[in-house]
Each structure stands twice: as structure tokens, then as C-alpha cells.
Amino acid sequence: MGPLGSVSGDRYNNFVFVPADLAEEVDLPLELKKEILYLYGRLDELDHWQLLGLRWNAPPEAARAAYLEKVKIFHPDRHAGRRLGSYLGRIEKIFRALTEARDVLTQDTQRAAYARKTAPPEEFARMEARRLDDEVRSQERRDRLARANPLVARAARVRDLVSRGKQSMADGKLTQAANDFLTALGLDPRHPEARALAEQAKKRSAGERARELYDRALAAEAMGSRAAALTAFREAAETDQANPRYAAAASRMTLEAGELEDARALAEQAVRAGPRDARAFEALGAVLQAQGLSREARRAIERALDLDPSLESARGLLKKLRWSFLG
Amino acid sequence: MSDLELEPVIGIDLGTTNSVVATVLDGVPRVIQNRSGQLLTPSIVAVAKNGRRLVGQIAKRQAVTNPDNTVFAAKRLIGRRWGSREVEDARKILPYDLVAGPEGNDVRIRMGDRVWPVPEISGLILSELKTDAEAFFGRQVTRAVVTVPAYFNDGQRQATKDAGRIAGLDVTRIINEPTSAALAYGFGKSVEKKVVVFDLGGGTFDVSILDIGKSVYDVVGVGGDTYLGGEDFDRRVMDWLTFSFAKEKGGVDLRRDKMALQRLKDASEKAKCDLSGAAVAGIHLPFLIGGGEGRPALHLEKQIQREKLEELTKDLVDRCIQVVDRTLRDVGVRPSQIDDVILVGGMTRMPSVQKAVRDFFGREPSRGVHPEEVVALGAAIQAHALTHRQGSTEVLLLDVTPQNLGILVVGGYFQTIIPRNTTVPTSQMHVFTTSQDNQTSVRIAVLQGASDKAIENELLGEFVLAGIRPTLRGEVGIEVNFDISADGIVSVSARDMVTGQCQSITVTATSGLTEDELKRIMDENVDELLARKQIVSDFERRREATERIIGEIEALMPVVTAALARSRFGKDAVNKAQAMVQRAQAAIRAQDGDQLVTLGEQLDRTLQLFKGLSGGAPEERGP
Numbered sequence: 001m002g003p004l005g006s007v008s009g010d011r012y013n014n015f016v017f018v019p020a021d022l023a024e025e026v027d028l029p030l031e032l033k034k035e036i037l038y039l040y041g042r043l044d045e046l047d048h049w050q051l052l053g054l055r056w057n058a059p060p061e062a063a064r065a066a067y068l069e070k071v072k073i074f075h076p077d078r079h080a081g082r083r084l085g086s087y088l089g090r091i092e093k094i095f096r097a098l099t100e101a102r103d104v105l106t107q108d109t110q111r112a113a114y115a116r117k118t119a120p121p122e123e124f125a126r127m128e129a130r131r132l133d134d135e136v137r138s139q140e141r142r143d144r145l146a147r148a149n150p151l152v153a154r155a156a157r158v159r160d161l162v163s164r165g166k167q168s169m170a171d172g173k174l175t176q177a178a179n180d181f182l183t184a185l186g187l188d189p190r191h192p193e194a195r196a197l198a199e200q201a202k203k204r205s206a207g208e209r210a211r212e213l214y215d216r217a218l219a220a221e222a223m224g225s226r227a228a229a230l231t232a233f234r235e236a237a238e239t240d241q242a243n244p245r246y247a248a249a250a251s252r253m254t255l256e257a258g259e260l261e262d263a264r265a266l267a268e269q270a271v272r273a274g275p276r277d278a279r280a281f282e283a284l285g286a287v288l289q290a291q292g293l294s295r296e297a298r299r300a301i302e303r304a305l306d307l308d309p310s311l312e313s314a315r316g317l318l319k320k321l322r323w324s325f326l327g
Numbered sequence: 328m329s330d331l332e333l334e335p336v337i338g339i340d341l342g343t344t345n346s347v348v349a350t351v352l353d354g355v356p357r358v359i360q361n362r363s364g365q366l367l368t369p370s371i372v373a374v375a376k377n378g379r380r381l382v383g384q385i386a387k388r389q390a391v392t393n394p395d396n397t398v399f400a401a402k403r404l405i406g407r408r409w410g411s412r413e414v415e416d417a418r419k420i421l422p423y424d425l426v427a428g429p430e431g432n433d434v435r436i437r438m439g440d441r442v443w444p445v446p447e448i449s450g451l452i453l454s455e456l457k458t459d460a461e462a463f464f465g466r467q468v469t470r471a472v473v474t475v476p477a478y479f480n481d482g483q484r485q486a487t488k489d490a491g492r493i494a495g496l497d498v499t500r501i502i503n504e505p506t507s508a509a510l511a512y513g514f515g516k517s518v519e520k521k522v523v524v525f526d527l528g529g530g531t532f533d534v535s536i537l538d539i540g541k542s543v544y545d546v547v548g549v550g551g552d553t554y555l556g557g558e559d560f561d562r563r564v565m566d567w568l569t570f571s572f573a574k575e576k577g578g579v580d581l582r583r584d585k586m587a588l589q590r591l592k593d594a595s596e597k598a599k600c601d602l603s604g605a606a607v608a609g610i611h612l613p614f615l616i617g618g619g620e621g622r623p624a625l626h627l628e629k630q631i632q633r634e635k636l637e638e639l640t641k642d643l644v645d646r647c648i649q650v651v652d653r654t655l656r657d658v659g660v661r662p663s664q665i666d667d668v669i670l671v672g673g674m675t676r677m678p679s680v681q682k683a684v685r686d687f688f689g690r691e692p693s694r695g696v697h698p699e700e701v702v703a704l705g706a707a708i709q710a711h712a713l714t715h716r717q718g719s720t721e722v723l724l725l726d727v728t729p730q731n732l733g734i735l736v737v738g739g740y741f742q743t744i745i746p747r748n749t750t751v752p753t754s755q756m757h758v759f760t761t762s763q764d765n766q767t768s769v770r771i772a773v774l775q776g777a778s779d780k781a782i783e784n785e786l787l788g789e790f791v792l793a794g795i796r797p798t799l800r801g802e803v804g805i806e807v808n809f810d811i812s813a814d815g816i817v818s819v820s821a822r823d824m825v826t827g828q829c830q831s832i833t834v835t836a837t838s839g840l841t842e843d844e845l846k847r848i849m850d851e852n853v854d855e856l857l858a859r860k861q862i863v864s865d866f867e868r869r870r871e872a873t874e875r876i877i878g879e880i881e882a883l884m885p886v887v888t889a890a891l892a893r894s895r896f897g898k899d900a901v902n903k904a905q906a907m908v909q910r911a912q913a914a915i916r917a918q919d920g921d922q923l924v925t926l927g928e929q930l931d932r933t934l935q936l937f938k939g940l941s942g943g944a945p946e947e948r949g950p
Contacts (some may be wrong), residue, residue, distance in 0.1 A: 068540060068541065068543050068545065071543065071723065072543065072723060076752075076813075077712065077713060077723060077724070077813070078723060080713045080714060080715070081714060081715060092752065095752070096752065097752045099753065103749075122752060137645075170830055317372065
């Protein structure tokens with residue numbers, strides 16, 4: 001290796017030397033004059049590695065070693081006693097650039113940032129791929145850790161259950177959601193989010209189920225299968241006790257089946273749930289009438305008609321009651 | 328070109344207590360003896376009562392009789408600001424007078440019948456060494472490399488360069504003392520090591536970390552304290568002696584007598600040095616101070632144990648180690664990564680210093696080099712490398728800047744522009760903008776130091792960028808280039824980014840010498856310098872030295888005779904002294920220079936003894 005390192009023949013191929021510069025009378029060999037002019041002319045284009053004569057991303061030790069070799073040529077002190085003319089300024093500038101290159105490339109964080117900034121396109125792609133790879137790998141590492149450590153594992157399981165529950169809730173699979181939240185709560189009883197979500201899911205899923213049962217009951221009734229309708233109505237009333245319509249319907253069917261006590265309980269449930277629900281009072285009136293409590297029955301029916309005067313069935317009932325009173 | 332055809336170049340270690348000059352001869356670095364045959368020249372300057380300027384050993388010898396006009400440790404004051412902590416401390420302990428310079432910002436020294444800028448005092452020492460070198464080579468010497476502590480700031484470096492100019496020297500380069508020591512350490516060997524230089528000198532402490540590889544000396548980090556050195560150790564011994572003297576002699580305060588204090592200082596230094604080799608040192612100062620009101624003079628008789636010295640100076644040693652630790656941390660190097668520790672400076676002979684270094688690094692420090700000469704040898708190597716074509720001495724120094732360089736910003740804070748431990752030469756661009764509409768000037772204060780607060784750092788200078796185009800705030804960009812040369816000297820230049828208009832700014836004013844003043848001093852010195860250039864041969868060198876000693880002795884002679892005449896002192900001592908006087912007179916007649924060098928010191932010692940007897944300073948008569 002010559003004093004300038006590995007200088008390939010075509011190094012100066014696209015570089016134009018100013019003849020006056022080359023002709024200047026100084027105590028420097030032509031080879032060195034060319035190298036100085038070349039480096040000085042391209043200082044702005046060369047990256048730190050290129051300036052030190054290294055490949056991109058060469059390690060810090062290589063940068064340090066290259067720097068020490070280069071400064072033996074480009075430190076102004078090495079040319080003491082020589083006529084340097086305009087070359088002195090160029091040498092000084094090159095020396096400062098070399099020092100800056102060394103400073104950046106031997107300092108870990110600065111070097112990494114600089115490497116990203118100066119990466120050639122294919123290197124950049126490879127680096128990005130490696131970075132993504134790293135992310136996947138780190139996720140895997142986290143998972144592996146989760147499996148290994150019971151505490152971490154439980155926390156991870158709770159996290160999974162909660163996020164799956166939320167997804168189910170959003171999809172309308174409320175029962176499934178409620179189940180997940182309740183399981184999560186079982187694993188971590190103090191998980192506040194799981195607790196709230198479980199409560200919410202439970203409520204929403206009960207309403208959903210009751211509506212399903214009610215629809216099924218109505219269908220069964222329309223198709224004449226009274227027994228099925230009765231079971232479904234009563235189940236709906238049981239599942240969602242807050243809706244008076246389910247209890248009222250269940251009461252009506254139960255009364256038809258002749259179970260007066262149950263019918264009365266359901267009617268009362270309906271009235272409790274819907275104090276301003278006409279059908280609830282109508283159902284109560286029907287039960288009371290069947291039980292022979294005419295006065296109470298009439299009061300209930302009248303209330304039902306107060307709330308909803310268009311209730312034909314109630315009006316008929318009232319007529320019947322008057323009849324019995326007279327008779 | 329061979330060495331013979333080139334003008335010789337020298338390296339000078341301008342120390343606080345001693346200075347050394349060296350050169351490279353036939354590829355070998357060597358110390359140049361001064362004209363009295365010594366390797367070390369005391370960094371002491373005096374003006375004798377007859378008005379003659381004295382430098383070196385001769386100035387040191389008369390210090391006791393002439394404390395007001397004898398200046399030592401000028402290095403502690405060079406490039407310092409009047410009113411700084413260091414100068415205030417120095418005023419309390421130095422026997423000579425300090426005054427403010429005409430601009431009120433630099434320190435001047437009263438010596439003889441005039442006031443001297445500090446660089447001129449240092450210039451006298453450099454001039455003396457230059458003359459020694461010229462006597463050695465038998466020809467003119469004009470170029471030199473001068474060393475400074477690594478931790479010296481820009482102002483101190485500038486002032487040292489000025490001192491060189493005053494001495495008629497072209498200071499090719501200012502280099503750092505520890506780096507210089509490393510250069511001498513690695514010279515001629517092929518070492519590839521990480522080394523620490525621990526340089527505890529007379530007045531300053533420096534530590535440098537270097538990577539030495541393939542003849543490149545790459546400094547990685549420096550640290551130090553420019554106000555910690557052997558003088559502080561001496562002072563501890565002095566204070567201890569003063570205090571115990573006062574206790575034993577019923578409250579007699581030695582500090583009120585400058586002459587006594589000077590003798591005490593010398594004795595303390597000597598005892599400290601003795602204790603590096605012995606477990607006990609005796610301090611004998613007869614007739615140290617007058618008893619007052621006709622009572623006999625008081626003597627000081629004291630012994631000091633090595634343990635006592637170590638106890639008195641423990642905190643100073645600890646401070647050194649703290650600086651070392653901080654410097655290593657700063658560059659992220661662990662003590663175990665260091666391959667060798669080089670001890671430099673006379674203070675590193677002290678066993679407790681060596682032990683502290685050994686304990687910290689966990690290894691035996693290197694003692695292969697002579698701690699007092701190594702810095703000058705390194706300077707000579709660098710001087711040679713800077714003036715001779717590559718090949719004969721293949722060395723390259725990559726040194727760093729010791730302190731952060733920056734500017735004052737809003738709120739009194741300090742913004743670093745070039746951080747410490749940056750390889751020099753270096754430069755950094757900084758863009759300033761205006762902060763108000765139609766602002767036409769920007770004031771910039773340049774500082775150097777380690778603190779975030781501007782006020783705690785050294786102000787190098789202030790400058791105003793004027794003539795800015797009046798426009799909206801923030802619209803003008805002024806590029807300011809901060810440059811630190813290989814000497815560690817700062818320069819600043821500014822350029823309006825739009826108009827391209829340039830301004831060059833001189834930053835430093837700390838040296839206190841204007842260019843005019845510098846020229847005047849140099850003119851004044853021309854006569855003396857011309858006289859010295861006559862000295863060419865070995866014979867003439869000796870004759871000049873002899874004549875100087877004869878003059879000195881002749882001036883002393885009547886005083887000694889007078890002192891002897893009214894002496895009540897022991898018969899033996901009187902006879903001895905008389906014999907010495909006669910021998911000296913015979914030597915004068917025989918022009919025996921060597922004999923006179925020996926006798927001169929003996930006579931001086933005798934004089935000090937007699938002075939105590941006579942109870943006052945002798946009157947010196949003109950020649």
C-alpha cells in the first residue's frame with residue numbers, strides 16, 4: 001500500500017484538475033498534489049467513510065486507524081519546512097474534515113445516526129428490513145417471556161381476554177364478551193376495566209337474550225304451540241326483569257294455562273317494572289278478575305285504559321266486569 | 328539538508344519554579360546546560376539594588392537579601408485578570424507587590440524602580456535560556472517551542488507567546504507539558520499504548536490521557552488545576568513552621584518580616600524535598616528574626632517527620648486524584664485500561680504522591696524518565712519535527728483543547744461552541760441572528776471554562792458585530808467562525824451571510840499588552856539582546872560568567888568584612904569566613920571561574936548567617 005492507501009487508477013476519472021493548481025510550485029510530489037486537490041474539491045460530496053477511504057459503515061476501530069494513517073499525510077505539521085503555497089489552506093481544511101469524520105464515526109450514537117443518514121438505497125432497505133425483523137423478534141421474545149413467568153403470563157392472559165371481550169362486544173356477541181370479561185375478572189379481581197366491562201356486557205347480553213326469547217315466544221304463539229310460547233315468555237321475563245312487556249306477556253299466557261298464582265306474580269312484576277305501562281295493568285286486571293277480585297280488577301283495568309284508551313281488549317274486559325258486578 | 332545547515336531550534340519548559348532548555352542533536356534529544364553548568368534554571372528574576380537585572384540561580388541566591396525586588400512563580404500570574412480569585416490569593420502570599428495594569432484588567436509586578444507586565448518577566452527568563460542555548464551552539468537561536476500546562480486557557484497561552492516575542496524568540500508552537508512529556512517518553516521506542524501523564528509541577532497540576540500509536544501522539548483527554556503545585560506543598564510546611572514558631576516564642580509572627588519569610592520558604596522547600604528520601608528532615612534557621620527591643624535574635628530549630636508532611640498535604644494529594652478521576656470519566660476510560668502512567672514534575676518524587684497514583688491505577692507508575700527534564704526534551708523533539716523535513720523525527724502530535732469554548736447567551740448562561748477535548752486545530756461555525764427589529768449590532772462575549780454559568784468562566788474577550796442591515800429581527804444571519812489553532816489560541820471571524828461582508832475579531836485582551844506596548848518593550852530590550860548575541864565561544868562563555876560572579880562578590884565583599892569586624896560570632900566561623908574571602912580574592916586575581924562558582928554560593932550562605940548577627944540588610948554599594 002502506498003502512502004495514500006489503496007488509490008485505484010480510476011479514482012480521479014471524473015475529476016477535473018485546474019492546470020494552474022497542478023502547476024503551482026510547491027514542495028509536494030505530484031501524486032500528493034492530485035490527492036489534495038481531489039479531496040479538497042470533493043469535501044462536500046464525500047461522506048465521512050469515503051473521506052477516510054473506508055467502505056460505508058466500517059467499524060469505529062477501522063475509522064480510528066484510517067484517521068491515524070490519513071493525518072500522517074494531511075496534518076499541516078507533517079509538511080513543516082516545505083513550500084506549500086495555496087496547498088496549506090487545503091491541507092488544513094482536509095485535516096479538520098478528517099477529524100470531524102473520526103469524531104463522528106468513533107462515537108456510538110453519532111455513528112449510528114450518521115449511518116442511517118448516509119446509507120446507500122439497498123443498504124437502507126436492508127437496514128429497514130432488519131429493524132422490522134428486530135421488532136417481530138422482540139415481540140416473540142416478549143411472548144416467550146410471558147410463557148415462562150406465571151405472573152407475566154397471567155397479566156398477558158387478562159390482557160388477551162379483555163381485548164377479545166371488547167372485540168366480541170363490538171361484534172354484538174355480548175354473551176361471549178361477558179364470559180371473557182368475567183374470566184378476566186376471575187384471574188385479576190382488581191382489574192377495574194374488566195369489572196366495568198363485565199357489568200356492561202352482562203346487562204346488554206341479558207337484554208339481548210330476553211328479546212330473542214320474546215320474539216321466539218311470539219312466533220310460537222302465532223303458530224299455536226302454546227306450551228313453547230309459555231316457556232319462552234316466562235324465560236324472557238326471568239332474564240330481563242326490567243322490561244314490563246315480557247312479564248305482562250308471560251302473565252297472560254300463564255293465566256291462560258290456569259296457573260293463577262304464577263300469573264299474578266308475573267303481572268305484579270310487570271307493574272313494578274312499568275308503572276306507566278298499560279299492558280302491565282291490563283294483565284294484572286285479568287289475573288285479579290280470574291281470582292274473583294272484581295273491584296281490584298276493575299281498578300287495574302281502568303288504570304290501563306287511563307294510560308292507553310285505545311286498548312280494546314281492556315275495554316272488553318271492563319264490560320265483562322260490569323256484567324259480573326250486575327250479575 | 329542536514330542539521331548543520333539549519334539554524335538550531337530549541338524546546339523550552341518554562342516552569343513555575345525551574346525552567347529547562349533542550350534541543351535535538353544528531354537525532355538525540357538532550358538538555359542544554361546553562362552557563363553555570365546547571366540543567367535547571369530557577370524561574371526567578373530580580374533587580375539588584377545597583378539596578379542590574381538578575382535571572383536564574385544568581386537571582387535565587389540574592390532573594391533573601393532582596394525579597395521586594397525578586398520575582399518568582401510569575402507563571403502563576405501570567406495571563407491572569409486583575410481581580411480574579413487566583414490573583415487575589417497570590418497578593419496575600421507573594422512578598423513582591425502586584426498592581427493593576429493601565430487598562431485595569433491585567434496584573435503587573437513592581438520590581439526595582441518600575442512596574443513590569445508579567446510577560447516581560449517571563450520574557451527575561453526565556454531570554455536567559457536563549458542566551459544559554461546560543462552559548463551552547465555558538466550561534467544565534469531564534470526559534471523555539473515553549474510548553475505550557477495543558478489546562479492553560481487562551482489568555483495564558485497568548486501571554487506566554489508574547490513573553491517569547493519579548494525575548495526575541497519566534498515561538499513556533501505552544502505545546503502542552505504533559506503531551507510534551509509523553510513525546511519524550513515514547514521517543515525512539517515503538518510503543519502502542521494508552522498512557523496517562525500525571526504532571527505535578529511547581530505551580531500547576533495537569534493530567535492527560537493519550538493514545539500513542541505508530542509515532543502519532545493522540546491526546547484523548549486533558550484535565551487539571553492551574554493553581555495546584557509544589558508551591559502549595561511548601562506553603563503548608565511554611566504555615567506549620569510559622570504557627571509553631573509563634574507558639575514557642577511567645578507569639579512572634581514571622582510573617583511580618585519578608586526576609587525571614589523568604590528564608591523560611593527556601594527551608595520549607597528544602598525540607599519537603601529531603602523528606603522524599605529521608606524519614607526526618609531538620610530545619611535550622613539561626614538568627615531568623617530579631618528579638619526586638621535589644622533582646623537577642625531568635626533561631627528556628629525544628630524537625631519534621633515524613634508523616635507530618637503527608638498529614639499537612641493530604642488534601643492536596645486527594646485533589647490531584649480527584650482531577651485524575653474526573654478526567655478519566657470525562658472520556659469514558661477506566662483506570663484499568665491504562666497501560667502506563669508517566670510521572671512528570673518534581674513533586675512526583677514525593678512518596679505519598681506516588682502511592683496515591685499507584686493505589687488509583689493499581690499499577691506501578693513509570694519512572695524511567697527524569698521528571699524535571701522530560702518536558703523540555705519533548706518540546707525539543709516537537710521543535711525539531713516542526714522545522715525539519717519529515718523523516719528524521721517521525722512524530723505527530725494531535726492535541727486537544729482543555730476547556731469548553733463558547734459564548735454568553737441570554738440569562739447569563741454559557742453556550743458551548745467547541746467542547747473540551749476537541750482535537751486542535753479546529754473550527755466551528757455558529758450563526759447569530761438579531762433579536763430586535765432594525766438591530767444594527769450584535770455584542771458577542773467569548774468565554775472559556777467548564778461552568779454553565781457565564782460568570783464562572785474566563786472571559787476571553789468581547790466584540791461587537793456592527794453595520795448590520797436594519798431589517799426585521801431574525802432576518803439577518805451572521806456566520807461567526809470560532810477557530811482554535813494548534814497552539815490552543817482562539818481567533819474569531821464573522822461574515823454577514825447575505826452581503827458576504829467579513830470582519831476579523833481579536834478576542835484576547837487578557838495578556839494586557841497591546842501591540843504597541845509589546846513593540847516598545849522589544850525595542851528597549853534590543854541593546855541587551857545585541858550584547859548577548861556576541862557570546863559565541865566556550866571561552867567567552869566562561870569569561871562572561873566569571874565576570875558576573877566577580878562583580879557579585881565585589882559587591883558583597885565590604886558587607887562581609889564589615890559584618891565580620893563587629894562580630895561576636897564563634898572564632899572558628901570567623902576564621903573560615905576570612906579564609907573564604909581571601910580565597911575569593913585570590914580567585915579574582917587568578918580569574919579562576921570554576922573556583923568562583925563554588926565560592927560564590929559559600930559566601931552567600933555566610934552572608935545570610937552574618938546578616939542575622941548584624942540585625943539588618945546590608946547596604947549594597949554600586950560597582
